[in-house]
Amino acid sequence: MMTITLQQVLPTYFEESRKQRSEIWGKDLLFNKGEYIKIVAPSGSGKSSLMHFLYGLRHEYNGTIRYNDSVTSRLTREGFAGYRKDHISIVLQDLRLFPEQTVQENLEIKRQLNPFHPPEKIVEFAERLGIGNKLASRCRICSYGEQQRVAIIRALLQPFDFLLLDEPFSHLDDNNSQKAMQLMLEEAEARGAAIIFADLERIDYFPFTRLFHL
C-alpha cells in the first residue's frame, strides 16, 4: 500500500521560523492510501510549492519526501514517470493543458498512458461536469472554468493511490465545484486512493479525515 512521507521538509527559500507556525513545514508526516487530507493555506504560505514537491516537479527544499521507501529527490526521471503514470495524479493550479489540442485530445493523451477507464468515460465525465459540448473545442478558446474541469477529468483517467489537488476550484462556481468534488470522491473511492487537497480555505463539501494548516 503506497504511502507518502514528509520529514522536516522546508523550502530552501523559507526562513526557519516557518516551522513554528506551520503544521506541515518542518514536521514529520505520513500520508496513507485512503485518507482525505485537507491543507488550508493562505496565499504565500507555499501551497503550490508543497504540491510541486510532492509531485516531484521541484526539489528546492531541505528535508526528505518519500514515496514508500524511495527518497523522491533520488528518483530517476524514469522512476518519476512510473509513479506519475500509475500511482500519483495531480490537478495543478495553473492547469497545464495543451492549448492547441481539443479537450478530447487533451484527455485522450492522458488516458492512453495507462488506461483506467475506456474512452467512453471521457464523454461521460465531460457531460457530468457540463463541458460535454466542448470536447471538440481547442483548449485555448475554452474559459478558465472549462479548462479547470478538463484538468480535473484528466487527473481521473489514470490509476492512482494519491490525488493531489492544488486549488482545483479557483475558477469554478459552487455548483460546479460540488459536482467536480463529487466525481473526484467517487473516483478516489473506486481506487481506495487518498486525496491531498490544498486550498485557501476550508470547503464544506470535502469530507476530510485530517486537516492541516500550512
Add this chain to the structure above:
Amino acid sequence: MALSFHPIRPLLQTGSHLSSRLFSYLGLGIGVLLLLCSIQMYVNIQQLLGGSTPRKDGYDFISISKTITNETMGQLDKNLFTAEDIKELSSKPFVEDVSPLMANNFRFQISGGSLVPFVSDFFVESLDDHFIDTLPPSFHWSEGQQDVPIIISSDFLEIYNVFAPGYGLPQISEATATQLALQLILYYPNGNREVFQGHVVALSDRINSIIVPKSFLGWANQRFGATGAIRASRLYVKTKDANNPDFLNFLQQKDYKINKDKTKFGRVKQVMQGIFSGLGIFGLLVVIMSLMLFSFYLQLMIARSRDSLQLLLLLGYSPQWLSRKVSRQFIPVYVIVVLCAVALTQLMHWAFHHFAMFDRPELSNWLHWSVGAVAVLLIFLSVFTNYRMVKKLLYRLHQV
C-alpha cells in the same frame, strides 16, 4: 492496447522550418552519395588495376642494373652485382627485399616450333618466386622433367607482334601465347646441345624478361655453363616507395639504373586511390556536417516543442519512450535518403562500367558489398546519434 504516438505527433512543432530540414536531408544525401561513390570507385580501381600491376600489396617492385658506361664496358666485374652489393642493398631501411635476376651462362636458343617457325638466340633468367606478380601453381621444375614452364614479359609479346608481320610470322594473342609449344635449345661449351620443351604459363607486367624456374636455371648453369661463378646483372627490389628520396639518392650514388617505367602504373593507381580516398573523406565530412545540421534542426524542434514535451513528461510519459518515438520519426527519412544515394551510386557505377569501361569483365555490374555495408552502417549511425541527442535534450527538459 499499446501506448500510441499518434496523439503526440501533432505536439512536435516541425512545420515552419521545412526548408532547413530539406537542406539537411539534401546535404546528407549528397554526402552519402559522395562517400558511397568514392568507396565504389576505390574498389573499381583495385579490381581494374589490381592483379596485374607491378605494385602489389602496397609495394613497388622495380629492377635495377649497373649503368654501363664506356669505361666499364666489357668489365663484368664492374657491371654485375656482387654478393656484397646485394647485402648492402638489403640492409637499407627503404628496401624490403632483394632478389637477383640470374641469367644463363651458356648459349641458349628459343624456337617457336611448327606454328611460329623461327629460331633465335635468347636469354633466360630466374628470380625468387615471390617477386613474380603472376605466379601460376604450375611454375616449378625438377630434374629429369622435359617440360619447362616459362613466364614471359607481356612487353615481349607486344614487341613480337610488332615485328612478326615483317618476317611473315603470325601475330599471336595472349591466350595463344600460353598454348604455344616452344623449344628451348641449350648448348654445351663444345657446341653439343640438348632440347627441352617450353610452354608459357603466364605473362608478367612486372618482369621484363623470360623467366624459368630457379631450379631449372641453377641446374642448367651447372650443366651447360662455361664459367663457375654466376652473378646477377639485374636485381629486383621490393620497396614501400620507389620514389623515396633516400632510395633514389642511394641508387644515384652507387650509379645504379632504375627501371622507371615499371613503377609508373603503380604511381597512377596510387594517385587515383589518393584522389578517391580524398573524395571519400570529403564525403564523410559532408555526412558529418549534414548530421550536425540535422541535429541543430532537432534541437530547434525540441526547443519549439518545449512546453508540450515538458507537459508530457509532467503527465507521466517516460522520457526514454518519448526519445525513442521522436527519433524514430526520422528513420524512414534516413532510410529513403540513404537508399536514394545507394540507387544513384549504382546508376553511376553502371554508367562508369558501361560507358567508360565498356563492360570490362574485371568489374561487376553491381555495387561492391562494402558500399551496402557502409550504407547500413550510416543509417544505424544516424538513428543512434539522433536517439542519443533527443534523449539528452529531453532529460534536460525534465526539470520544470
